Amino acid sequence: MRMGRVLRSGSLVVGSLVSGFLLLHLVVLAVSDVHLNWRGSDFTVQNAGDVVISSNADGIALRRTGGQKPIILTAASRWVDAALYDRAIVRLEGGSPRPSVVLAWARVEQPGKIHSAPMRLDASGRYVLDLRTQPEWKSRVTQLGIVVLGDRADPFTLNALTLLFRDAGMARRFVHLWQGWAALEGWSLASVNFTISGRGQLPSPVMAAGIWIILSCAIYLLVAWRFRIRTSIVALTIILFAGWLLLDLRWQMDMLHQNISTWKTFRGKSTAAEKRDAEWGGSLFRAVDEAKAFMDAVPQRLIIFTDLRGAIPSYLVYHSIPHNAVVTAAPDPESFRTGDYILVVPPASSVYQPQESRLVWVYPSYGTGAVPVDLVGSRPQRFALFRVRKSD
Secondary structure, rough: OHHHHHHHHHHHHHHHHHHHHHHHHHHHHHHHOEEEEEEHHHHEEOHHEEEEEEEEOOOOEEEEOOOOOEEEEEEOOOEHHHHHEEEHHHHHHHOOOEEEEEEEEEOOEEEEEEEEEEEEEEEOEEEEHHHHHOOOOEEEEEEEEEEOOOOOOOEEEEEEEEEEOOOHHHHHHHHHHHHHHOEEEEOOOOOOOOOOOOOOOOOOOOHHHHHHHHHHHHHHHHHHHHOOOOOOOOHHHHHHHHHHHHHHHHHHHHHHHHHHHHHHHHHHOOOOHHHHHOOOHHHHHHHHHHHOOOOOOOEEEEEOOOOOOOHHHHHHHHOOOOOEEEEEEOOOOOOOOOOOOEEEOOOEEEEEEEOOOEEEEEEEEOOEEEEEEEEEEEOOEEEEEEEOOOOO
């Protein structure tokens, strides 16, 4: 008789955990948009000195001031699990003839390397790219951008960029949703104890596990009440322990993954320089070291322009020692002093205008700024170092 109660209680616990797990996924699928969307206002223009920019209800309106330079737009930073999305769509209005559009992206393991592919114009006027045909669309994408090509000065409006989820029915969506929570973090420059998930739009694994436990406990109590089964503190404790155990297993797997990744990255590297070059963001730090060679030996005031987010700006400041460095994207022009150094590290929404000897930056949300500068040194696609000169 006692054995029968134990088996019945155990079956109820297992059934509650499974039912809570399924219900959690159904709720998340019902309330979340599985596609990723960026509005026009989520983009910044890198070569802003060659473009007239204005914002409107439809997005961001752009017009070349002259020449044939491409317009480079960078999307607000958001990590993307490339395996979950199979098509990119850009909605762009205006321009005659219609300009050409290229999608560009960078991956987590190569933050300084840009991959790109041309998009085709479909019958409905949208620019489309089948990401399944792109071998470099893989791993985690940390930055997305759009390059607009053309030799006309006609204005156009960027409405949105959308990444379409690989939708193959409810079962496939369910599996991908679980893969989003189960995806291993790898090294992300955050604490080793801090993990989020493989997809930024999902609740974190900690929150998801908490919701799972609450749903499972609610199902357990409801079924026990409905069928007059005696509830047990032990059974509720087992449900709580199951959520904690799953989180701990995920953390242990992530730690193992990080250790394997570290071994692959640094094996065979014996010197400090080799290890630094191999680390995440090593190309950016080398650019700072090369720029420092153009500067005075005594500590100088250094302003670093970049659109990079996360921990990278702090690392750039550290590698700028002994100089007094700050990282910014759109500073107050009045804050500059004659003799200050400015280091531009791509991606950055600024452009050097050699005819006027000034550096210009434009952000739809912050406005336009400019400062008179002299070019001190540069490496194409890596950095440009300027020094603020006295206004004429």
